[in-house]
Amino acid sequence: MSEVSQTIELPSIESAIALSGKKEENLKFLSQHTGTKVVLRGNTVVISGREKAVERCVKAVRSLAPYWKEGKTIARAEIETAFHAIDTGRTDEYKDLQQTILARTRRGEQIRAKTFRQRQYIQAIQTHDITFCIGPAGTGKTFLAAVLAVQALLNDECERLILTRPAVEAGEKLGFLPGDLQQKVNPFLRPLYDALYEFIEPEKIPDLMERGKIEVAPIAYMRGRTLNNAFIIVDEAQNTTPAQLKMLLTRLGANSRMVVTGDVTQTDLPSAQESGLIVAQRILKSVEGIAFCHLSAADVVRHALVQKIVAAYESYEQPKRANV
Structure with a gap:
């Protein structure tokens, strides 16, 4: 089969x-995913290879136009979503995702x-009182x-925003950390502060x-309370x-609305202690009003290496889980 070449200005x-x-x-990535040769010459993209492969690559590049036209950084996950939309006939849905x-x-x-899975997660939060999101690091869970919590607070859809997480990480406990309670807790809650900023x-x-x-506190400080509005x-x-x-x-x-996030592959609990997130998934998966969303390595939107790291660990750990 003869090779063809197409250019995109x-x-x-x-x-x-x-x-x-x-x-x-x-x-x-475009080249590896399609089997084409993709070269950038100034402001011109030259795509060459077998006709069908070139057409698929061109469609993907053109479908990403809303991002590159505005000079916005394009994540690997966005390219994979573009290919998924092309291959499954969901291009209209992908355009809507880009415009929302x-x-x-x-x-x-x-x-x-x-x-698409991130979009499903957002829609679940908007339509359910409790939403669980389970997935690896870098998928945008927290x-x-x-984003939705701050919007709800600023739009007076709720009276307060409560951010909480267990103070258990890498074997550390609050009692071993220096400072008062706030200073002890801050390292554990830093990712939540970063999102607020x-x-x-x-x-x-x-x-x-x-x-x-806005209230930021460890889970232990939620005991005995009723969290209204x-x-x-x-x-x-998972911890x-x-x-x-x-x-x-x-x-x-x-x-009130609650979103519970975690990565069941990164549990810092003692080996004999079962994760509450895993147990909740088993018990609550069929309860009406509760949504469970699962993100994967394909949804990682951090550095491209993060996606490769997650995929490598998943590949390594799958045989081990099968033997348990």
């Missing part, structure tokens, strides 16, 4: 940089779902929940916390015990 050098990615990682802006950061950056001026957060609008995010739930997670889930009060 990009509008600017910024577009070329956005499409090619760091060290041309995106172009290399979830929020804007303080710097004006647009936040949107980058994959960040997307925080994207949408709320850092100097305003202490005031919101003092007024009770709140948006609750439970992060790193809860079954009793802890049951206690937390039963704190849900009137007009």
Whole structure:
């Protein structure tokens, strides 16, 4: 079969940089995924190879136009979603995903779902009182929940935002850490603070916390409470015990919503202790009003290497799980 070649003219050098990615990682991925040769010459992309492979690659590049036209960094997950949409006839749905802006950061950056599963996760949060999201690092589990939570707070859809996670990590316990309670807790809650800083001026957060609008605390401090009119995010739930997670889930009060996130492959509990997240998944999977969303390595939106690391660990651990 003879080879063909097609070219795509990009509008600017910024577009070329956005499409090619760091060290041309995106172009290399497009080439590997389609079996074509993809070369960037100035602002021109040249794609050559077998006719059908070239057509598929061209469709993928053109479908990513809403990103590269504006010079926005394109993640590996977005390219994979483009191919998935082309291969499964979901191109219209993909266009809708690209056009739906979830929020804007303080710097004006647009936040949107980058994959179909991320979009499903967002829709689950919007339509369920309790949503579980299970998946590896870098898939946006906590960040997307925080986006929706901050929006709900700023739009007066809830009275307070509660962020909590178990203070168990890498064998450390609060009692061994220096400082008062807040200083002890802060290292464990840093990922939640980071998400807040994207949408709320850092100097305003202490005031919101003092007024009770934002509460950040370890799970142990939720005991005995009823959480009304709140948006609750439970992060790193794989490190809860079954009793802890049951206690937390039963704190849900009137007009409240809860999102529980975790990665069941990264549990820091003692080896003999079963994860509350795994137990909850078994017990609650059929309960009406509760949604379970699962993200995978294909949804990783951090550095391209993170996706490779997650995939490598999954491949290594699968045979071990099969022998258990």
